Amino acid sequence: xxxxxxxxxxxxxxxxxxxxxxxxxxxxxxxxxxxxxxxxxxxxxxxxxxxxxxxxxxxxxxxxxxxxxxxxxxxxxxxxxxxxxxxxxxxxxxxxxxxxxxxxxxxxxxxxxxxxxxxxxxxxxxxxxxxxxxxxxxxxxxxxxxxxxxxxxxxxxxxxxxxxxxxxxxxxxxxxxxxxxxxxxxxxxxxxxxxxxxxxxxxxxxxxxxxxxxxxxxxxxxxxxxxxxxxxxxxxxxxxxxxxxxxxxxxxxxxxxxxxxxxxxxxxxxxxxxxxxxxxxxxxxxxxxxxxxxxxxxxxxxxxxxxxxxxxxxxxxxxxxxxxxxxxxxxxxxxxxxxxxxxxxxxxxxxxxxxxxxxxxxxxxxxxxxxxxxxxxxxxxxxxxxxxxxxxxxxxxxxxxxxxxxxxxxxxxxxxxxxxxxxx
Amino acid sequence: xxxxxxxxxxxxxxxxxxxxxxxxxxxxxxxxxxxxxxxxxxxxxxxxxxxxxxxxxxxxxxxxxxxxxxxxxxxxxxxxxxxxxxxxxxxxxxxxxxxxxxxxxxxxxxxxxxxxxxxxxxxxxxxxxxxxxxxxxxxxxxxxxxxxxxxxxxxxxxxxxxxxxxxxxxxxxxxxxxxxxxxxxxxxxxxxxxxxxxxxxxxxxxxxxxxxxxxxxxxxxxxxxxxxxxxxxxxxxxxxxxxxxxxxxxxxxxxxxxxxxxxxxxxxxxxxxxxxxxxxxxxxxxxxxxxxxxxxxxxxxxxxxxxxxxxxxxxxxxxxxxxxxxxxxxxxxxxxxxxxxxxxxxxxxxxxxxxxxxxxxxxxxxxxxxxxxxxxxxxxxxxxxxxxxxxxxxxxxxxxxxxxxxxxxxxxxxxxxxxxxxxxxxx
Numbered sequence: 001x002x003x004x005x006x007x008x009x010x011x012x013x014x015x016x017x018x019x020x021x022x023x024x025x026x027x028x029x030x031x032x033x034x035x036x037x038x039x040x041x042x043x044x045x046x047x048x049x050x051x052x053x054x055x056x057x058x059x060x061x062x063x064x065x066x067x068x069x070x071x072x073x074x075x076x077x078x079x080x081x082x083x084x085x086x087x088x089x090x091x092x093x094x095x096x097x098x099x100x101x102x103x104x105x106x107x108x109x110x111x112x113x114x115x116x117x118x119x120x121x122x123x124x125x126x127x128x129x130x131x132x133x134x135x136x137x138x139x140x141x142x143x144x145x146x147x148x149x150x151x152x153x154x155x156x157x158x159x160x161x162x163x164x165x166x167x168x169x170x171x172x173x174x175x176x177x178x179x180x181x182x183x184x185x186x187x188x189x190x191x192x193x194x195x196x197x198x199x200x201x202x203x204x205x206x207x208x209x210x211x212x213x214x215x216x217x218x219x220x221x222x223x224x225x226x227x228x229x230x231x232x233x234x235x236x237x238x239x240x241x242x243x244x245x246x247x248x249x250x251x252x253x254x255x256x257x258x259x260x261x262x263x264x265x266x267x268x269x270x271x272x273x274x275x276x277x278x279x280x281x282x283x284x285x286x287x288x289x290x291x292x293x294x295x296x297x298x299x300x301x302x303x304x305x306x307x308x309x310x311x312x313x314x315x316x317x318x319x320x321x322x323x324x325x326x327x328x329x330x331x332x333x334x335x336x337x338x339x340x341x342x343x344x345x346x347x348x349x350x351x352x353x354x355x356x357x358x359x360x361x362x363x364x365x366x367x368x369x370x371x372x373x374x375x376x377x378x379x380x381x382x383x384x385x386x387x388x389x390x391x392x393x394x395x396x397x398x399x400x401x402x403x404x405x406x407x408x409x410x411x412x413x414x415x416x417x418x419x420x421x422x423x424x
Numbered sequence: 425x426x427x428x429x430x431x432x433x434x435x436x437x438x439x440x441x442x443x444x445x446x447x448x449x450x451x452x453x454x455x456x457x458x459x460x461x462x463x464x465x466x467x468x469x470x471x472x473x474x475x476x477x478x479x480x481x482x483x484x485x486x487x488x489x490x491x492x493x494x495x496x497x498x499x500x501x502x503x504x505x506x507x508x509x510x511x512x513x514x515x516x517x518x519x520x521x522x523x524x525x526x527x528x529x530x531x532x533x534x535x536x537x538x539x540x541x542x543x544x545x546x547x548x549x550x551x552x553x554x555x556x557x558x559x560x561x562x563x564x565x566x567x568x569x570x571x572x573x574x575x576x577x578x579x580x581x582x583x584x585x586x587x588x589x590x591x592x593x594x595x596x597x598x599x600x601x602x603x604x605x606x607x608x609x610x611x612x613x614x615x616x617x618x619x620x621x622x623x624x625x626x627x628x629x630x631x632x633x634x635x636x637x638x639x640x641x642x643x644x645x646x647x648x649x650x651x652x653x654x655x656x657x658x659x660x661x662x663x664x665x666x667x668x669x670x671x672x673x674x675x676x677x678x679x680x681x682x683x684x685x686x687x688x689x690x691x692x693x694x695x696x697x698x699x700x701x702x703x704x705x706x707x708x709x710x711x712x713x714x715x716x717x718x719x720x721x722x723x724x725x726x727x728x729x730x731x732x733x734x735x736x737x738x739x740x741x742x743x744x745x746x747x748x749x750x751x752x753x754x755x756x757x758x759x760x761x762x763x764x765x766x767x768x769x770x771x772x773x774x775x776x777x778x779x780x781x782x783x784x785x786x787x788x789x790x791x792x793x794x795x796x797x798x799x800x801x802x803x804x805x806x807x808x809x810x811x812x813x814x815x816x817x818x819x820x821x822x823x824x825x826x827x828x829x830x831x832x833x834x835x836x837x838x839x840x841x842x843x844x845x846x847x848x849x850x851x
Contacts, residue, residue, distance in 0.1 A: 017796075032466075034466065035795050036791055037792050037795055066602040077714045078781060081712070081713075081781050081782075081788075082780065082781045082784050082785070083788065084441070084788020084791065085785075086788070086789055086792065088518075088715075101792050103441060103791055105436045106436060108433035109432065109433055111433075115429075116429055119429070129726070132726070133725075134723075134726045134729055137682070137726070137727070137729045137749075140751065141520070141682060141684050141749050144682075145578065147576045169807065240836070244600075248575075249679075250578060251572040251573050252573065256746055281513075282509060283497075283506075283509040284513045292562070292566070293506065296562060299565065299566040299569040299570065300570070301664025308497035321565060348514070353515045356513060357516075358516055358535070359469075359515075359534070360516070360519075361518065362467050362535060366465065366798075368471065
């Protein structure tokens with residue numbers, strides 16, 4: 001049906017300027033005068049992977065504490081809201097990101113607030129006590145009170161023997177957060193939340209001159225910290241397939257498989273991303289079509305990957321149709337995996353997943369918020385300009401390269417399987 | 425001079441911002457279907473929302489509207505479900521469908537350059553869907569499993585039950601899926617509903633983003649030629665029958681570590697003069713991070729990860745809802761604190777500083793919400809479907825700017841009375 005489809009990509013280049021303060025803070029500015037808003041985004045180069053194995057969940061606990069008042073400003077939210085701004089934050093295994101969106105005319109309020117909490121938190125006992133409880137409720141809401149809520153805790157511990165990706169951002173266990181002391185919190189803060197370990201990105205209706213002046217004024221006086229030299233334990237190559245059985249009070253059986261894949265800088269990253277699209281991206285993807293529609297073995301099935309900086313996992317997980325045996329379901333998944341290893345992908349299917357990627361990038365880039373997140377993330381990876389080169393990298397992927405990557409990843413000894421059985 | 429970090433920088437009050445809802449363009453297709461559009465944005469992307477009056481208020485048998493809407497994309501007389509999805513996904517497009525109470529939509533998000541290739545196939549969904557027995561069977565099986573899973577979750581159960589208490593199980597706003605509803609669906613139900621409410625139904629269209637130059641003629645060719653808006657719509661009268669009992673506590677899972685709390689009362693729709701003022705009061709109570717409920721129950725007591733209040737998004741009649749999941753042993757204390765906060769709003773005037781904060785927050789957030797063509801069109805869509813116009817937008821802004829502590833206290837006394845609230849905890 002599609003004849004002579006012409007490749008003209010429409011992704012816009014995101015223009016930005018970059019400078020660095022004397023204390024090491026990197027600053028990026030992307031101007032967009034079509035919006036009345038501005039986004040001020042501070043990314044800290046600290047994720048759950050940097051935590052002490054006996055004190056997991058700290059990076060995420062910090063995300064909460066960062067709203068509990070800073071050294072000169074008792075409450076973070078109030079002045080921001082008074083200036084018409086909104087804010088939020090997220091923590092991953094690799095990083096912590098704080099951002100506010102605010103009417104551009106009030107942008108200085110965001111600089112004032114963000115710089116004060118980089119200077120120092122208030123470290124109030126009360127805030128720590130409350131946020132410990134809030135995080136415990138979050139833990140319960142998402143990981144205890146939900147069917148299959150513990151699956152990822154178990155899978156990470158199974159797949160990673162050494163690398164800190166073996167725990168989730170919420171923490172390996174509730175007690176680590178419950179036992180957090182104010183001194184631990186202070187040490188963590190002054191180790192990681194320093195200007196030389198952060199990236200400030202400002203997008204929206206602003207200018208580089210304005211950002212330069214405001215960044216110097218508010219962030220410039222904050223002293224640099226000791227350089228953080230990340231030296232994480234690396235995950236050894238898996239040499240034997242591993243599996244775990246769980247029996248729990250859940251309504252249906254679930255099968256979850258993971259394979260180790262490369263990290264963000266490894267060759268094959270873009271190929272892996274496209275493999276997950278071919279297998280699991282949408283209702284025309286292979287697993288959906290074959291296992292839900294044709295063979296009707298699964299009621300839902302997904303394929304995705306971690307997208308982490310260090311080597312991550314490629315995941316296939318699905319819920320079985322009642323009455324289908326685990327081994328039949330597993331076999332069917334492995335057949336699809338074999339197919340992608342043995343048979344070269346048709347050019348049209350490769351084109352489809354590349355087109356989808358172009359579309360994803362275009363839609364993502366629509367808001368100044370997403371542009372700020374992306375610029376900060378790619379700068380963390382080494383250079384924000386990489387953001388503008390992503391599509392080219394996907395375009396360069398060939399069926400041969402996808403096949404080679406599939407063969408490298410989908411090895412039996414590289415696989416971890418969680419058989420999650422319903423007790424009912 | 426040393427930097428003063430204590431004093432906040434000067435701000436421009438958001439109440440002084442000039443907030444405009446930019447006007448839409450409007451045209452009518454040959455068959456009478458109206459198209460509201462907003463062209464703008466830097467990226468070469470666009471969206472189209474085909475809105476059919478095919479929500480569950482038009483169904484005569486439970487879940488027919490939702491199932492019809494879901495299966496629109498699962499095969500036409502020309503193409504299998506796979507071929508349809510493969511076609512859309514080849515172009516990197518997203519074709520989603522959603523069923524609401526009054527309306528049901530087919531939504532297209534695409535790069536502008538592919539619109540022309542996609543529109544004929546979107547049009548095919550409106551006239552040629554075939555609802556095969558096989559597709560229906562798979563849908564039933566998978567939805568039943570999903571329901572079984574969801575019924576394990578206290579928040580899912582709480583959301584269903586609170587709507588049932590407010591509106592009654594036979595009202596479109598109060599009804600929900602059941603095993604029997606899925607099992608009783610037949611192909612004939614779907615084909616008939618489709619024929620009446622899609623193929624020969626009533627539609628209105630919303631579009632935003634960058635359009636191809638020939639957008640209007642394409643729309644006329646592929647949508648304007650369909651037999652839409654030709655037949656008068658049936659009028660259903662769904663009486664609201666609220667439950668007589670107000671308080672409920674349900675144990676769904678004895679080992680649960682949290683309870684899902686819902687507290688709600690009926691509330692008039694957007695046409696009621698108190699609606700805009702109550703939006704301010706709602707924000708103050710539980711509508712944002714700095715709300716009284718969040719500050720007290722999360723930030724002071726740590727009973728929950730989050731607590732929110734909101735006015736439901738209904739056309740006929742709304743509800744005012746407070747929603748949270750709290751630790752099992754503090755559910756009672758949480759409910760008590762909610763009532764305490766209501767009492768404070770009834771008994772004490774809000775101070776000027778807090779009111780100004782709420783006003784600035786609301787208007788700043790609104791400024792952000794109207795940033796971008798999709799956002800502008802979404803706002804207009806809500807207005808058009810609720811029979812509102814720019815006067816409503818202006819009145820809302822005017823109300824936020826002008827409302828006084830005494831007005832809010834009066835609204836609290838009228839609407840925040842504990843005896844009007846349904847109260848539910850699902851463990």
